[in-house]
Amino acid sequence: MKSLLEGKHITICVTGGIAAYKAAALASFLKKKKAEVHIILTKNAARFVSAITFKSLTGNPVITKMFDSSSFIPHISIAQLSDLILVAPATANVIAKAANGIADDMVSTTLLSSTAPKIIVPAMNTAMYENPITQHNLKKLINFGFDVMEPDSGEMACGTSGKGRFPEINRIYGKIIQTLSAKQVTPLSNKKILITAGGTIEDIDPVRYISNRSSGQTAFAFAEAFIATxxxxxxIAGHVSERALDNFTSKFGTNDITMIRSAAxxxxxxxxxxxxxxxxxxxAAVAxxxxxxSNHKIKKADGSLSLELSRTEDILQNIKNDSNKIIVGFAAETDNIEEYALKKLEKKNLDFVIANKVCGNESAIGGECSSLILFAKDKKEQIIFPYLPKTENAFKVVEKIGELIKD
Ligand SMILES: Cc1cc2nc3c(=O)[nH]c(=O)nc-3n(C[C@H](O)[C@H](O)[C@H](O)COP(=O)(O)O)c2cc1C
Structure with missing residues (x-):
């Protein structure tokens, strides 16, 4: 599939901090996401990691010198070529230089001469990071339009503990997605999407419940695809797999998630x-x-036990859509998939319904892959997305929905 980073030129300016070696893992990660990765090393960064490492990982020549006769005015060409510039790790020194318009080496000159979006990833010991001078410089960079990431907290290389660690790669990746997507105009730009995820839990008594096998993976894959657009x-997430939740929150944090329990x-x-x-x-797979x-734990007794179940309130059926918001439903079916999905589209007055199969070899429930069929209101055609990782299908479906709502 076309990854969001495919063909994008991402320049990583690596500066002389102890976390410079982590930039190698970042470069390799971005390369696997199909980005074209360029590296500029400061003179001091080259003392921590060699250019050969980055050249091998990215397949591109590494820029270390400002006055290099082998490339045509490199600070201008790399500055213009880049879709995004990351300074990772960013030393207190380069932060101070960038905040004050100093351009005395290839990294600082590129930062000054490029109009590409820039993300600063500070990494340094806590005293350096919390120093009011560094904080002042970071604020200046934010005011100049740079994106500045907050470092992680924890044990530092110097043996102390505090804020200043290089963030986990997933969090940097989340920031890259948000920064790049903010620069493109799509039919979904700045639209607010309310997504329900996972299964609900219906309590039987204080220790037992009924739920379903929904993992939330589909919802989180769609959430990421929407963010990228x-x-x-x-x-709004019910019962979801820890892995799916961690994978999302490690990239985008927890601010945009509300956890709930039951269908009510x-x-x-x-x-x-x-x-x-x-x-x-x-x-979501709502019960x-x-x-x-029962307020008391139901006691075990001889013979079988029957539970009486009552209907939960249908969320989609009862929603008051006075201002014609777009409503997308899911139909998870074991058989007659198309027929049931189309009935749902009509009965619940949806704009789109996405049908998926939840039985047999290609079941969508709980797994990494799914095949989907998208039906749009008033459109006869059905759009089939074959059995693929949920993340890939989510991007394709979101792209298609964007096209259809534009018309
Ligand atoms: C062993 C060692 C580790 C260092 N680690 C860091 C660091 O993590 N963060 C930082 O801002 N500076 C760190 N410094 C200081 C920088 O290397 C120094 O400020 C240097 O001038 C930065 O150069 P540059 O910004 O051009 O790469 C470290 C220095 C040494 C000797």
Whole structure:
């Protein structure tokens, strides 16, 4: 599939901090995401990691000198070529230089001469980071339009503990996606998408519950695809797999996620946030039935036990869509997939329904892959997305929805 970073020229300015070796892992990660990665090393960075390492990882020549006769005015060409510049790790020294317009080496000159979006990834010991001079310089860079990442906290190379560590690569990747997507104009740019994720939990008694096998992977894959298309997401998540949640929050943090438990909680959260959104994307596997809750643990007895289940309130059926927001439903079916999906599209007055199969070899539930069919209101065609990783299909479906809502 076309990755968001495919063909994008990303320049990493590596400066002379102890975390310089981590820039090698970052370069390799971005290269695997199909970006064209360029490296500029400061003289001091080259004392920590050699240019050969970066050349081998990126397949591109590494720029170390300002006056290099082998390349045509390199600071201008790399500055113009770059879709994004990362300074990672950024020393206190280069931060001070960039904040004050100093251009005395290839890194600082490129930063001054490029109009590309720039992300600063500070990494240094806590005293250096918290020094008011560094903080002042970082604020100046923010005011000049740079994106500045907050370092991680923890044990430092110098043996102390505090803020100043190089962030995890996933978090840098999340920032790259947000920065690049903010620069492109798409039909979904700045649209607010309310996404429901995972399964709900319906309690039987204080220790038992009924739930389903939804992992939330589909919802998180769609959330990432929406973010990459320039939209803002708010996720209402029920019971989801830890791995799917960690994978999302390690990139984008936890600010945009509301955790809930039951179908009733999900309905309340959707109702409370619906007015704010431009699109409701109902991806969650919300329970259709709930048991009558017992305040006391149901005691084991001889013979079988019957549970009486009552209907939960249908979120989509009862939503008041007075301002014609776009509503997307999901139909997870074991059989008659198309027929049931189309019925849902009509009965619940949806703009789109996405059908997926939840049985057999290619079941979508709980796994990494799915095949999807997108049906749009008033459009006869069905768009089939074959069995692929959920992340790949999510990007394709979001792109298609963007095209269809534009028309
Ligand atoms: C062993 C060692 C580790 C260093 N680690 C850092 C660091 O993590 N962060 C930082 O801002 N400076 C660090 N410094 C200081 C920088 O290397 C120094 O400020 C240098 O001038 C930075 O040059 P540059 O910004 O041109 O790469 C370290 C210095 C040494 C000797």
């Amino acid at each position: 320039g939209a803002k997401v708010h996720i 909680d999900m309905k309340k959260a959707v109702d409370e946030n619906f007015e704010e959104c431009d699109m409701l994307f109902m991806c 259709d039935y709930k048991p009558n809750y």
